[in-house]
Amino acid sequence: MFEIAIAPADDRGAKFRPVTQDSPLARYALIVTAVLFLALFLLAPLAIVFVEAFSKGIAPFLAAFDDPDALAAIRLTLLVAALAVPANLVFGLAASWSIAKFSFPGKSILVTLIDLPFSVSPVVAGLVYVLVFGGQGLFGPWLAAHGVQIIFAVPGIVLATIFVTFPFVARELIPLMQEQGKVEEEAALTLGASGFKTFLTVTLPNIKWGLLYGVLLCNARAMGEFGAVSVVSGHIRGLTNTIPLQVEILYNEYNNVAAFALAVLLAGLALVTLGLKTFLEWRHADALAGRARRH
Amino acid sequence: MSENLQKRLGLGILGGLVALMMLASAHSQAGQTFLNVSYDPTRELYKAINPAFVADWKAKTGETVEIQASHGGSGAQARAVIEGLNADVVTLALAADIDAIVTKSGKIPPDWQKRRPNNSSPYTSTIVFLVRKGNPKAIKDWDDLAKPGVAVITPNPKTSGGARWNYLAAWGYGLKKFNGDEAKTKDFVKAIYKNAPVLDTGARGSTITFAQRGIGDVLLAWENEAFLALKEFGADKFEIVTPPQSILAEPPVAVVDANADAKGNRQLAEAYLDFLYSPPAQAIIARNFYRPVHPEYAAKDDIKKFAKIDFITVDKTFGGWAAAQKKHFADGGIFDEIQKQELTR
Numbered sequence: 001m002f003e004i005a006i007a008p009a010d011d012r013g014a015k016f017r018p019v020t021q022d023s024p025l026a027r028y029a030l031i032v033t034a035v036l037f038l039a040l041f042l043l044a045p046l047a048i049v050f051v052e053a054f055s056k057g058i059a060p061f062l063a064a065f066d067d068p069d070a071l072a073a074i075r076l077t078l079l080v081a082a083l084a085v086p087a088n089l090v091f092g093l094a095a096s097w098s099i100a101k102f103s104f105p106g107k108s109i110l111v112t113l114i115d116l117p118f119s120v121s122p123v124v125a126g127l128v129y130v131l132v133f134g135g136q137g138l139f140g141p142w143l144a145a146h147g148v149q150i151i152f153a154v155p156g157i158v159l160a161t162i163f164v165t166f167p168f169v170a171r172e173l174i175p176l177m178q179e180q181g182k183v184e185e186e187a188a189l190t191l192g193a194s195g196f197k198t199f200l201t202v203t204l205p206n207i208k209w210g211l212l213y214g215v216l217l218c219n220a221r222a223m224g225e226f227g228a229v230s231v232v233s234g235h236i237r238g239l240t241n242t243i244p245l246q247v248e249i250l251y252n253e254y255n256n257v258a259a260f261a262l263a264v265l266l267a268g269l270a271l272v273t274l275g276l277k278t279f280l281e282w283r284h285a286d287a288l289a290g291r292a293r294r295h
Numbered sequence: 296m297s298e299n300l301q302k303r304l305g306l307g308i309l310g311g312l313v314a315l316m317m318l319a320s321a322h323s324q325a326g327q328t329f330l331n332v333s334y335d336p337t338r339e340l341y342k343a344i345n346p347a348f349v350a351d352w353k354a355k356t357g358e359t360v361e362i363q364a365s366h367g368g369s370g371a372q373a374r375a376v377i378e379g380l381n382a383d384v385v386t387l388a389l390a391a392d393i394d395a396i397v398t399k400s401g402k403i404p405p406d407w408q409k410r411r412p413n414n415s416s417p418y419t420s421t422i423v424f425l426v427r428k429g430n431p432k433a434i435k436d437w438d439d440l441a442k443p444g445v446a447v448i449t450p451n452p453k454t455s456g457g458a459r460w461n462y463l464a465a466w467g468y469g470l471k472k473f474n475g476d477e478a479k480t481k482d483f484v485k486a487i488y489k490n491a492p493v494l495d496t497g498a499r500g501s502t503i504t505f506a507q508r509g510i511g512d513v514l515l516a517w518e519n520e521a522f523l524a525l526k527e528f529g530a531d532k533f534e535i536v537t538p539p540q541s542i543l544a545e546p547p548v549a550v551v552d553a554n555a556d557a558k559g560n561r562q563l564a565e566a567y568l569d570f571l572y573s574p575p576a577q578a579i580i581a582r583n584f585y586r587p588v589h590p591e592y593a594a595k596d597d598i599k600k601f602a603k604i605d606f607i608t609v610d611k612t613f614g615g616w617a618a619a620q621k622k623h624f625a626d627g628g629i630f631d632e633i634q635k636q637e638l639t640r
Contacts, residue, residue, distance in 0.1 A: 135379035
């Protein structure tokens, strides 16, 4: 592949004048401030999670994962992510496709709606589902009469998670697809390829890294979501508690080691996501160009 | 490239679906079971009672049941049952919360509290003070909580059942001290809440604030929470101060008729609540620091821990929970007035 970065290579040897002429003192002061801030508010708390989890040694840490409720929480979290992420993958693809490749009335409204979950508090997201599907809600009595349980059961948790993670894939793809335009797809179509084949052989390879990036972020949030899930969960042990809810329960039961052991699992997931994300940015910077422009 | 990609995509989707189905089936194995929706501090209690009941039920009927538990602030749990949380039984902190389920959802009949002995409370508790070792602020009675410079930890009566018992216990003490003068009592209770630096949403949250985060001089706590904190954190860190007068807290239990009938769990639900009054359960209750209604079934050492207290009751002092709720905790009630004056100060 040919995606070798061109721009920075020339700059290195040449003597260039920085646009801003801050004194070295100011520069170091700024850098130290930023590093200290990060260390104090990000790294230290993260380190404490690990310290607490292993505070009584490795055996109690491992024992935390031997608990049926903890295993149920892990299973449920995986199930929820496995349902919510593909749903938002399909939705994100469809939305960004239509927004980037067509023009239609109300397009800007659709873009705004996609961003809605970013601006709405997750608690509100949860309450909305309670109002719609709850016993006193819009469809609640009808659902109850037909024996369908949505709130305080797995479907409600999946719905709330989908709501909260709605924008991640679409937000990643829209600028990328807009930048790429529709020239290549038009070429494929004029050469006789079917719509689906065009998508698989032209569009998908073009956006695959951006798509993966969006899915990663979506997945991290889906597994870590607390607020919205807490509202619709019902907190039934071993049945409707996800990992974040289980962490809170264990902490409130004075079971610090187990609480932080599960927290380590979540933190580990976040670190893996961060690693993959950094790798993608480094390896496929040009394929993620749409992103770079946005930030 | 294209066919390869298609193949890989297909394989990926197939693999994902298989994994999903396995997860889903593993999940649904739990099946239709039995759910007890309870309040915050009973986590340890029901963790001990449930296996005993399961064994008892198995011995009597040969059936194996799985008991599920959900814990949270009493008011929030009642709200969840109203919204459709599929509880077979509720075991909450106070009658008003079960009354809310009655009036807002109709899933429990209005006469629920007469269905079981002792106002449907298989155990009682009270409100005591937890102080730091050596009692550095010399807190002995409710008067000491209103003194300037004493930081009092108690949860928010708007969301926590235990907090409402705390509030009413203080109010009852004030009424006695000022011979029924409500204005003076209100000033007294206000002085206590002025000393509260935080109001957590639940009783367990307040315990964590006091014991783990080290905030405050005294925690107004359920007696069982206070003993549990001693057990968890060591008797060398805290001590329990029992005020001469406090309130008799009666956490009630009820079958949620509509849910239990719909799930075919009626018999099981009735048996579960009856079991709470039985000798083995009463012994477990005492061991978990709740006062059993049948102390004769409990171990003597467990009973000895409970100090003699002069109890007031909600029925006698406040005319029942419905009246107390309306006068003190409803929107615009006395607690709201106390808080508002606090803010405008």
